[in-house]
Amino acid sequence: MGLQGRAAITGVADFKNERKYTGKRKFYTEQWAELTQLAITDAGLSKQDIDGLCCASIPESSMFAPATIAEYLGLRVNFAEMVDLGGASSVSMIWRAAAAIELGLCEAVVCAAPGLPIPSNPNPPRRDPTRLFGSVSANWGSPQTEFDVPYGNVAQNAGYALIAQRYAATYGYDERALAKIAADQRTNAQGNPNAVFYGQPITIDDVLQSKMIADPLHILEIVMPCAGGCAVVVVSDRLAKKCRHRPVHITGCGEHLTTRSVTYAEDMTVTPVGPAAASAFRMSGKSPRDIDVLEAYDCYTITVLLTIEDSGFCNKGEGIAFVNENDLTFAGSFPVNTHGGQLGAGQAAGMAGGMSQPVEGVRQIMGRAEGRQVPHCDTALVTGTGGIMSEQSAIILEGA
Amino acid sequence: MDFPRPLPVPTPTTEPFWNGLAEGQVRLQQCDDCDAWVFYPRSHCNACLSPNLTWKTVSGKGTIYSFTVARRPTAPQFADDIPQLIAVIELNEGVRLNSVMVNIDPTALAVGLAVKPVFHRQDGSTLLYFEPD
Numbered sequence: 001m002g003l004q005g006r007a008a009i010t011g012v013a014d015f016k017n018e019r020k021y022t023g024k025r026k027f028y029t030e031q032w033a034e035l036t037q038l039a040i041t042d043a044g045l046s047k048q049d050i051d052g053l054c055c056a057s058i059p060e061s062s063m064f065a066p067a068t069i070a071e072y073l074g075l076r077v078n079f080a081e082m083v084d085l086g087g088a089s090s091v092s093m094i095w096r097a098a099a100a101i102e103l104g105l106c107e108a109v110v111c112a113a114p115g116l117p118i119p120s121n122p123n124p125p126r127r128d129p130t131r132l133f134g135s136v137s138a139n140w141g142s143p144q145t146e147f148d149v150p151y152g153n154v155a156q157n158a159g160y161a162l163i164a165q166r167y168a169a170t171y172g173y174d175e176r177a178l179a180k181i182a183a184d185q186r187t188n189a190q191g192n193p194n195a196v197f198y199g200q201p202i203t204i205d206d207v208l209q210s211k212m213i214a215d216p217l218h219i220l221e222i223v224m225p226c227a228g229g230c231a232v233v234v235v236s237d238r239l240a241k242k243c244r245h246r247p248v249h250i251t252g253c254g255e256h257l258t259t260r261s262v263t264y265a266e267d268m269t270v271t272p273v274g275p276a277a278a279s280a281f282r283m284s285g286k287s288p289r290d291i292d293v294l295e296a297y298d299c300y301t302i303t304v305l306l307t308i309e310d311s312g313f314c315n316k317g318e319g320i321a322f323v324n325e326n327d328l329t330f331a332g333s334f335p336v337n338t339h340g341g342q343l344g345a346g347q348a349a350g351m352a353g354g355m356s357q358p359v360e361g362v363r364q365i366m367g368r369a370e371g372r373q374v375p376h377c378d379t380a381l382v383t384g385t386g387g388i389m390s391e392q393s394a395i396i397l398e399g400a
Numbered sequence: 401m402d403f404p405r406p407l408p409v410p411t412p413t414t415e416p417f418w419n420g421l422a423e424g425q426v427r428l429q430q431c432d433d434c435d436a437w438v439f440y441p442r443s444h445c446n447a448c449l450s451p452n453l454t455w456k457t458v459s460g461k462g463t464i465y466s467f468t469v470a471r472r473p474t475a476p477q478f479a480d481d482i483p484q485l486i487a488v489i490e491l492n493e494g495v496r497l498n499s500v501m502v503n504i505d506p507t508a509l510a511v512g513l514a515v516k517p518v519f520h521r522q523d524g525s526t527l528l529y530f531e532p533d
């Protein structure tokens with residue numbers, strides 16, 4: 001049961017990440033068209049090959065996003081899906097696409113995540129800015145509105161800080177190890193000209209001397225928002241044969257979620273990526289020691305630490321020792337987030353940050369990672385994380 | 401721009417909890433069928449989905465499960481509260497809730513610290529804060 005590895009990613013595309021975007025503003029439909037055109041060109045496919053799409057929500061249309069995109073691009077699709085799993089959406093789009101292809105519903109699915117600014121609306125809708133709390137719902141009847149927001153537990157920083165603090169009390173903490181994750185990933189970003197921090201390496205001490213935002217999280221342990229956008233095209237084995245690059249098969253997947261607010265997680269330090277990665281490993285017949293590169297969703301350093309532990313690369317509670325003992329750079333003993341991750345390359349808006357990880361895993365396996373290529377890279381674990389460790393998903397990518 | 405404090409607007413299901421706080425009492429639902437304590441208030445038990453939940457008054461005592469000291473406001477509405485002492489409290493009944501610690505120096509915050517309720521009144525609402533027990 002599970003994925004048989006009969007679907008592969010054969011094309012990728014991304015916009016350059018920019019902190020202060022100066023280019024032309026574009027609607028998400030327009031970015032979908034551009035990313036799709038780039039991804040299918042990269043793969044060596046034509047528009048007529050595309051018969052499926054996976055998206056996240058688009059600002060132009062709060063409902064019917066897949067139909068809006070299909071119509072705009074002139075696609076006839078046999079599989080259309082909008083995924084609503086926050087930062088886990090991109091990884092989850094990809095396994096849904098692979099599953100639909102293996103079921104025989106379709107043969108070529110575009111999964112895209114735009115994240116460039118949209119044009120300024122000359123008639124902005126009236127919204128009450130005093131009732132906006134980031135991704136936390138402010139709607140009446142939402143448990144977050146009623147039991148999170150009044151206590152100030154809103155947005156992401158506080159939630160991840162709560163997780164880190166609980167981890168520290170349970171297993172002990174070494175702030176230098178957490179800072180090392182940010183520093184090593186920043187080293188990786190030096191091989192990625194599209195990273196917002198390209199040309200700006202940092203040290204562990206730089207991280208520890210940066211501003212404390214919510215104890216124990218320093219600002220350099222938190223992603224930098226930026227403009228960007230990424231896409232992949234997932235195809236059947238039959239179509240993969242006519243593509244230009246080494247096909248990157250999706251051989252395992254998993255997904256897990258239990259709570260929206262981490263307050264109610266059974267154990268804040270035991271994250272949903274555990275069951276998600278276990279499912280992906282089981283399905284692919286791989287184990288953590290088979291993994292050449294880990295592309296782990298990294299909104300915060302603590303997210304990477306817990307993903308390393310809960311995916312099974314070390315025992316629970318031993319993540320800090322693991323990070324201290326391993327070089328996480330592309331040239332190191334355990335390469336993590338070889339493009340810099342979102343900590344080093346920037347977190348593009350929309351769901352694009354989470355699509356950067358699968359795109360990088362694909363580039364590594366295709367042997368197209370240029371200045372940051374991991375030698376002999378055949379197998380990757382890629383994870384996505386939404387909310388405050390609310391939902392996580394995992395895929396195993398393997399070169400043919 | 402003025403950012404008024406976001407306060408809870410009770411629903412028919414949650415009203416007994418908020419009314420309890422206004423009266424200086426912590427009330428929780430307990431499941432008649434599986435004995436699980438339920439928080440936040442729900443229509444059905446989140447352990448067994450039974451609709452048979454009974455409101456009970458509890459001590460409100462518990463411990464700090466985790467905490468953070470937010471040195472930048474988590475939202476503009478909390479700019480006057482910096483540093484925010486945000487805590488997740490585990491009540492003695494085992495349920496967890498979001499809260500704010502008061503009457504404590506930030507450096508004294510610790511996971512496992514015993515706490516008791518403070519009924520914090522604000523603009524017609526009562527929020528459940530905590531202080532060291």
Ligand SMILES: [Zn+2]
Nearest residue numbers: 431434445448
């Ligand atoms: Zn029950």
